[in-house]
Amino acid sequence: MKVLVAVKRVIDYNVKVRVKPDNTGVDLANVKMAMNPFCEIAVEEAVRLKEKGVASEIVVVSIGPKAAQEQIRTALALGADRGIHVETDEEVQSLEAAKLLKAVVEKEEPKLVILGKQSIDSDNNQTGQMLAALTGMGQGTFASEVVVEGDKVNVTREVDGGLMTVSLNLPAVVTTDLRLNEPRYASLPNIMKAKKKPLDNMSPADLGVDVAPRLSTLKVEAPAARQAGVKVADVAELVDKLKNEAKVI
Amino acid sequence: MSILVIAEHDNSSLKQATLNVVAAAKAIGGDIDVLVAGENCGAVAEAAAKAEGVNKVLVADNAAYGHFLGENLGELVAEVGKGYSHVLAAAGTTGKDFMPRVAALLDVAQVSDIIRVESDDTFVRPIYAGNAIATVKSSDSIKVITVRPTAFDPVAAEGGSASVEQLDVVKDAGLSAFVSEEKAESDRPDLASAGIVISGGRGMQNGDNFKMLESVADLLGAAVGASRAAVDAGFVPNDMQVGQTGKIVAPQLYVAVGISGAIQHLAGMSDSKVIVAINKDEEAPIFQVADYGLVADLFEAVPQLEEELKKVL
Numbered sequence: 001m002k003v004l005v006a007v008k009r010v011i012d013y014n015v016k017v018r019v020k021p022d023n024t025g026v027d028l029a030n031v032k033m034a035m036n037p038f039c040e041i042a043v044e045e046a047v048r049l050k051e052k053g054v055a056s057e058i059v060v061v062s063i064g065p066k067a068a069q070e071q072i073r074t075a076l077a078l079g080a081d082r083g084i085h086v087e088t089d090e091e092v093q094s095l096e097a098a099k100l101l102k103a104v105v106e107k108e109e110p111k112l113v114i115l116g117k118q119s120i121d122s123d124n125n126q127t128g129q130m131l132a133a134l135t136g137m138g139q140g141t142f143a144s145e146v147v148v149e150g151d152k153v154n155v156t157r158e159v160d161g162g163l164m165t166v167s168l169n170l171p172a173v174v175t176t177d178l179r180l181n182e183p184r185y186a187s188l189p190n191i192m193k194a195k196k197k198p199l200d201n202m203s204p205a206d207l208g209v210d211v212a213p214r215l216s217t218l219k220v221e222a223p224a225a226r227q228a229g230v231k232v233a234d235v236a237e238l239v240d241k242l243k244n245e246a247k248v249i
Numbered sequence: 250m251s252i253l254v255i256a257e258h259d260n261s262s263l264k265q266a267t268l269n270v271v272a273a274a275k276a277i278g279g280d281i282d283v284l285v286a287g288e289n290c291g292a293v294a295e296a297a298a299k300a301e302g303v304n305k306v307l308v309a310d311n312a313a314y315g316h317f318l319g320e321n322l323g324e325l326v327a328e329v330g331k332g333y334s335h336v337l338a339a340a341g342t343t344g345k346d347f348m349p350r351v352a353a354l355l356d357v358a359q360v361s362d363i364i365r366v367e368s369d370d371t372f373v374r375p376i377y378a379g380n381a382i383a384t385v386k387s388s389d390s391i392k393v394i395t396v397r398p399t400a401f402d403p404v405a406a407e408g409g410s411a412s413v414e415q416l417d418v419v420k421d422a423g424l425s426a427f428v429s430e431e432k433a434e435s436d437r438p439d440l441a442s443a444g445i446v447i448s449g450g451r452g453m454q455n456g457d458n459f460k461m462l463e464s465v466a467d468l469l470g471a472a473v474g475a476s477r478a479a480v481d482a483g484f485v486p487n488d489m490q491v492g493q494t495g496k497i498v499a500p501q502l503y504v505a506v507g508i509s510g511a512i513q514h515l516a517g518m519s520d521s522k523v524i525v526a527i528n529k530d531e532e533a534p535i536f537q538v539a540d541y542g543l544v545a546d547l548f549e550a551v552p553q554l555e556e557e558l559k560k561v562l
Contacts, residue, residue: 013493016512017380026381037494094349095358120493123376124361129319129349138320138424141346154428158488159342161439162432166318168425178494179487214358218371218384226519229540231531235553238525238543243561246523246540248445248502249469 001148001170003046003055004110006101007039007075009068010121023219026121035071038116040078041176044183045146046114047079054148055112057081061104063097065089069199076194077186083199084108088211090204094122096211098130103207105135110171112153117142117175128175138168142177250279250369253330255322255338255348256297260287260315263296266339266442268403271300273396274337275404276366280304282333283411286325288315294413301404303411311419316427317343323350324420330355330391334369340395341441348395357389364400378493378516398442399499399520437463440489443472445502446518448491449484450476452507452528452547456484461551462506468558474498474518476508492517507547510535527551 011017011026012034018027035043049055060075061084062068072083086100105113118125132139140146140155144163147154148170156165158177186194204211232238242249252274257264267283274281283297286309294308307329313321322343330336330351338344340362352359364382365373371386372394440446447466449459459473466473474491475484491498493516503521508514510526510533518524519538526539529546536542543550 011377013513017377019381026377093358095353095356098353121377123374123378124359125345126349126352126359126361129323129346130353130359132320133323133350133353136424138422139346139350141319142342157342160441162430164316164430165428166316166425167428169423172424178490214389215360215385215387218386220376220381220383223375223379223382223519226524226538228537229524229542231536231542231544235543235545235550235557238541239554239557239561241541242502242523242525246502248523249558249562 001055001111002057002059002108003049004105004108004113005042005046005058005060005075005080006113006115007043007060007062007071008036008116008119009033009062009064009071010036010119013037013120019220019222023221025217025220033067035074036116036119038118038176040183041178041180042114042116043075043078043080044181045176048181049148050079059084059108059110061086061101063088063092063100072199073194074186076197077191078184082197085199085201086204086207087201088204090211091213092211093213093215094124094126095130095214096209097127098134099209100204100207100211101127101131102134103209105131112148112171113173115173115175117177128173132173138172140166140168140172140174143174144177144179146174146180250277250334251332252277252279252281252335252337253333254281254283255326255336255344256283256285256293257339257341257343258285258287258290258293260290261292263293265403266341266398267297268300268406269398269401270337270339270396271302271404272401273363273366274335275302277335277369279334282307284309284326284329286314286322288312298411298413299407299409301409303409306411306413307416308413309416309418313419313421318425318427319346319350320422320424321420322347323354324422325418326351327354328418328420329416333391335392335394337394337396339398344395348393352393355391355393357391357393358387359393359395360385360387361395362397363394364397378497379520380516437466438470438472440472440474440491441496441498444500445469445471446474446491446498446500447471447504447506448474448476448508449479449506450508451478451482453479453484459485465551465555465558468555468562476511476514478511505535505539506551508535509533510538
């Protein structure tokens with residue numbers, strides 16, 4: 001069974017995000033970039049499926065600038081077999097990303113597509129579901145467990161207030177939540193080996209997809225800064241303030 | 250303009266988030282219809298008809314919608330939503346699941362998790378886990394939008410008298426089936442929607458010590474959360490994590506206990522109305538965002554807090 005994993009290059013989650021002074025976006029110059037954490041979980045899940053003998057080949061795809069190759073190489077070092085880089089310097093929004101991935105799905109015909117549930121930059125939580133709708137596949141979103149059985153996959157989903165398990169016909173789309181697994185670190189020998197794994201490069205035009213954005217960002221601002229409040233002397237004062245000043249208890 | 254709001258419910262009762270979303274719809278302006286899709290969900294439709302500002306309630310009552318499977322809801326809402334200028338749902342796990350399918354089927358972009366309405370085509374939403382706030386304008390003919398419920402004050406649950414209309418549309422995509430459900434056993438409210446959250450960090454030292462927080466939480470009707478450090482240290486499960494890669498919360502009161510205040514934690518809770526920090530390190534960054542800071546050993550302060558709360562509650 002072939003598994004396709006989509007990964008995104010984003011700002012490293014430990015970096016303090018700064019809004020540009022001209023309010024056009026977030027300052028990404030000289031900022032450490034990394035694979036989106038939910039995408040790391042997606043790669044790990046695919047690798048575990050391969051280790052269990054369920055997956056036979058893992059193809060990793062990333063849409064983004066030239067530098068997104070780094071994240072593809074990371075996925076290859078973690079155990080993916082080959083990479084596809086859809087190279088563009090444009091800002092690709094969710095619907096257009098889903099259309100590009102649909103084109104890749106049509107070429108590769110994977111049985112399972114695994115994506116992160118959202119990227120920590122745009123925080124949209126859309127691409128997996130849109131891909132599933134465009135390709136007519138079922139979707140197991142916010143997955144905390146993925147079990148492939150024959151021509152179906154059972155996905156346990158993290159939903160508000162608990163867990164819900166659904167059975168999906170294959171091929172299907174799965175989006176990962178935090179508890180699905182703990183991603184491994186790439187070993188040095190595997191990082192070296194990953195450099196030799198095949199990596200195809202193509203453009204959105206090669207896939208016949210127009211990536212012009214539908215949403216325009218008018219401005220990006222820093223959130224209203226919180227002012228540090230007061231220090232209280234003891235617990236009694238704290239409870240008094242919460243009850244009589246803030247009136248929240 | 251005409252707005253379709255998709256009701257959030259459990260087939261027996263209407264969830265308050267729906268009233269928050271109707272409030273967002275009112276801010277856009279126009280006729281507001283509510284779609285109740287579920288199975289044996291008549292009571293939900295009646296409740297929705299009473300909500301303030303609702304023009305008409307549409308009911309799609311069929312086994313295909315009983316478990317809110319995204320594949321089936323996506324097709325239904327795309328079909329019904331075609332006739333509207335805006336389609337809105339709460340940004341809970343159900344809305345997040347089916348709404349992007351709706352957008353894709355309608356070939357429009359989705360605007361996720363809005364916190365403010367600027368005009369009928371311009372909306373404000375947090376990005377980078379709330380570290381930046383974007384104002385975005387949609388050029389699509391139908392605006393598909395998920396709404397962060399905590400950002401809009403709910404409309405009144407009573408007082409409206411909308412008409413109720415049964416829909417005869419059955420969309421079963423045949424792609425997915427419900428297998429089972431496991432509701433969290435806790436009587437405590439859900440972390441993401443709780444009015445009060447009390448969270449522990451690495452300072453809790455172990456998982457057992459979280460029982461102290463649970464006792465306080467039960468007094469307050471609060472949910473219990475944790476920092477990523479506490480999760481990574483194995484004290485508590487990952488579903489309790491508040492932060493950039495965990496749950497984003499915005500309760501009326503957030504109590505951070507033994508949490509230093511790493512960026513990634515602050516990103517998940519800094520929209521809380523009132524923040525309390527209890528930490529023995531007075532230099533901890535959490536104090537820079539806390540409305541009330543208490544520099545103290547949590548192992549003394551938390552039991553005292555429980556006692557003091559018992560006196561006043």
